[in-house]
Amino acid sequence: MRRRALLLSILxxxxxxxxxxxxxxxxxxxxxxxxxxxxxxxxxxxxxxxxVFVWTDRVxxxxxxxxxxxxxxxxxxxxxxxxxxxxxxxxKTCTLTLQTDSAGTIVAVDRDGGAACAPMARKVxx
Numbered sequence: 001m002r003r004r005a006l007l008l009s010i011l012x013x014x015x016x017x018x019x020x021x022x023x024x025x026x027x028x029x030x031x032x033x034x035x036x037x038x039x040x041x042x043x044x045x046x047x048x049x050x051x052v053f054v055w056t057d058r059v060x061x062x063x064x065x066x067x068x069x070x071x072x073x074x075x076x077x078x079x080x081x082x083x084x085x086x087x088x089x090x091x092k093t094c095t096l097t098l099q100t101d102s103a104g105t106i107v108a109v110d111r112d113g114g115a116a117c118a119p120m121a122r123k124v125x126x
Contacts, residue, residue: 026121027096027109035104041123042096055096057113057120062089092116 030038035053045053064083071078094113101107111117
């Protein structure tokens with residue numbers, strides 16, 4: 001059981017890296033496109049200040065986490081590590097900021113939020 005938990009704790013971060021790279025690729029694809037294309041995929045921005053458009057998304061992060069669990073085997077308490085989903089998953093925030101030139105073409109893309117940006121990246125990718 002411990003071997004399995006150890007293996008999962010090693011592999012989980014590896015799968016997350018690929019996801020973050022995909023998110024970056026999806027968002028980078030917006031560069032050079034008209035802002036109307038982003039608005040068509042994401043809806044109206046949460047805020048707009050001149051040539052800067054900002055979308056914010058909040059998602060529950062129910063990713064499994066490594067936790068200690070006490071089990072009783074033959075009357076003895078033993079602590080083991082298990083992968084479990086949190087009972088009350090925390091909210092994670094993703095913020096996407098796009099900047100346009102005077103023609104309305106996206107010239108800069110910035111995101112903040114790690115894997116919490118996956119749902120928004122899927123919308124952008126179509």
